[in-house]
Amino acid sequence: MLVCSCNVLTDDQLRKAAEEMRQDPNGKMPTPGSVFRHLGCRPRCGGCFPNVIKVIHEEAPASSERSVSAAKTSSTAVPTDTSNDKTKELTHEG
Secondary structure (H helix, E strand, O other), X not given: OEEEOOOOEEHHHHHHHHHHHHHOOOOXXXXXXXXXXXXXXXXXXXXXXXXXXXXHOOOOHHHHHHHHHHHHHHOOOXXXXXXXXXXXXXXXXX
């Protein structure tokens, strides 16, 4: 999807540039201006900045699915001890 009409930049281009910047060990937090410079252009009117910010700080759809499934498989279930549950005490004392 076209995000910046002044520089003809798509969401995929912006997302990829932001990810490349995050992977750089000496890189900084991606900002609209730094992502534009990374792509070899500069911001013009700035009207796209709200959408650029959303795009560069969200994960790509495919990678977010992998992150969620990885988190689900690596998480450990913690048993909950309900023996001291106050609501049980209140309902059984009646």
